[in-house]
Amino acid sequence: MLDSGSVWYNKDKEKDKWHIFGILGAKKEDLNHKNIPVTWEYEGEVIPPHCLSTPWMSGDNYEDFADKFKIKNYDHFSKNPGLYFDNEISDYEPIMASWGSEIYLATSLNKCFKGELRFGGIENIGSPEIKIENKEVETEICETEYVCQKFSYSILAELSSDKCHSLSTHVKGNCTKAYLVSIGDYSGGTMGWDMSYNIYGLFSLSNEQKYILPLKNFYKKNDAINYIK
Secondary structure (H helix, E strand, C coil), X not given: CEHHHCEEEEEECCCCEEEEEEECCCCCCCCCCCCCCCCCEECCEECCHHHCCCCCCCCHHHHHHHHHCCCCCHHHHHHCHHHHECCCXXXXXXXXXXXXXEECCCEEHHHHHHCCCCECCECCCCCCCCEEECCEEEEEEECCCCCEXXXXXXXXXXXXXXXXXXXXXXXXXXXXXXXXXXXXXXXCCCCCCEEEEEEEEXXXXXXXXXXXXXXXXXXXXXXXXXXXX
């Protein structure tokens, strides 16, 4: 970091290039789409942010899925996960990570609303309180009294059903809703929020189950905005 956390930078090992990934107080560019909802709801219930899986800063969760399903082009997979469901990724169930925790990319809406998702070392995270402030949806999950992590999302744009299906060409189900979402988590410290900008689709499958699938991931907001524009 530079200037006590004003600027954060890292090195892309694959491309052998340095890049800035966080600037404190940077001016945000907006899409200015009209009639975009503040919350993502299904049958009157707000979908909490921890139910939307994200690529971790370390990349470990996507790397374990790539290893599990023998996905060779990791870079393409990490940016376009929607193209791998019902293709290389043969089912939507969570997997056991190499470090012993359960991780997931696809999220069962039923488990999400019932609070039956696992998170880190927590077997059942329950249903954390959902807060809605400044057009953001936020929850907080605590492993102990002193170890907590916040999750937050805001909806940036809505995508058509046709566009959703073009990002998930192998999925055997109907995309009922798709959004570009700004989403992140915060566990304390000067680094601030770990943000990503991802497209998700809500699918109704042939067995009538509902899943939220990550379809396309962006690591820079401008890249996501340019893609939508």
